[in-house]
Amino acid sequence: MWRQFMGLSQDGRLGPMGNRLPFLQAMAMIHEFPDVMALAGPPVFLQHALAAVLAPIGRLRGYKGKYEEYLRRGPLEMVEPEP
Numbered sequence: 001m002w003r004q005f006m007g008l009s010q011d012g013r014l015g016p017m018g019n020r021l022p023f024l025q026a027m028a029m030i031h032e033f034p035d036v037m038a039l040a041g042p043p044v045f046l047q048h049a050l051a052a053v054l055a056p057i058g059r060l061r062g063y064k065g066k067y068e069e070y071l072r073r074g075p076l077e078m079v080e081p082e083p
Contacts, residue, residue, distance in 0.1 A: 001033045007070030024058035031055035032065025 005021075008014050014021055021029075030037050031051040038044045055065065 001029070001036055003070045003073075004029065004067060007067055007073060010073075022063065024054060024061055025063045027051045027054040028058040028063045028065040 005014075008021070008025070009018055012018070013025070026039060027050060030039070030047055032055075034048055034051070038047055042050075
């Protein structure tokens with residue numbers, strides 16, 4: 001799941017400032033990763049129910065719960081730590 005967030009961030013798909021996951025994208029990811037992903041706030045059972053209903057709508061809008069290309073992608077650049 002972490003690679004999904006990093007890939008979305010690298011591709012500029014997390015909003016204009018890079019810190020907002022689109023709601024339908026979040027629902028698709030919650031539906032794909034229900035055991036490890038939840039949003040802060042609403043109860044988890046409610047999030048899973050909403051994700052079951054809204055994830056198909058998100059897929060119709062072009063969002064995916066899992067992007068295979070992000071699982072294969074390496075880092076865009078390597079940064080060396082300062083001594």
